[in-house]
Amino acid sequence: xxxxxxxxxxxxxxxxxxxxxxxxxxxxxxxxxxxxxxxxxxxxxxxxxxxxxxxxxxxxxxxxxxxxxxxxxxxxxxxxxxxxxxxxxxxxxxxxxxxxxxxxxxxxxxxxxxxxxxxxxxxxxxxxxxxxxxxxxxxxxxxx
Numbered sequence: 275x276x277x278x279x280x281x282x283x284x285x286x287x288x289x290x291x292x293x294x295x296x297x298x299x300x301x302x303x304x305x306x307x308x309x310x311x312x313x314x315x316x317x318x319x320x321x322x323x324x325x326x327x328x329x330x331x332x333x334x335x336x337x338x339x340x341x342x343x344x345x346x347x348x349x350x351x352x353x354x355x356x357x358x359x360x361x362x363x364x365x366x367x368x369x370x371x372x373x374x375x376x377x378x379x380x381x382x383x384x385x386x387x388x389x390x391x392x393x394x395x396x397x398x399x400x401x402x403x404x405x406x407x408x409x410x411x412x413x414x415x416x417x418x
Contacts, residue, residue, distance in 0.1 A: 300338050302328040307345055312402035316346055317414045343416040350418040353404040364389035
């Protein structure tokens with residue numbers, strides 16, 4: 275059995291704390307960027323705005339994301355990963371509804387809309403970001 279000294283235990287604890295802090299910092303940056311890009315658009319949101327809202331310095335933001343565009347693309351992928359499975363669940367739920375010869379389309383559409391509204395209420399900033407990206411003019415968003 276390998277024995278550990280006090281110094282190595284402290285170093286391990288510091289490394290674990292640093293990993294937790296790293297995840298929290300990245301999440302703060304993501305949350306601030308979702309909110310700002312969703313409300314202001316890509317062109318009107320600066321890296322300084324995101325860093326200020328996340329409570330970090332610009333160099334730390336650049337440590338996690340090499341560019342504003344890379345951050346935006348990461349958020350776009352996250353929003354797709356969130357919305358895709360939820361939409362698939364909504365379709366499965368709608369398909370499980372009793373089949374009505376007339377009104378089936380309306381029933382399916384109502385179920386999908388209800389799911390989308392629930393999703394929007396529970397994930398305001400990622401949904402706002404995704405919709406802002408979808409409807410933004412081409413010049414106000416990077417290619418994703």
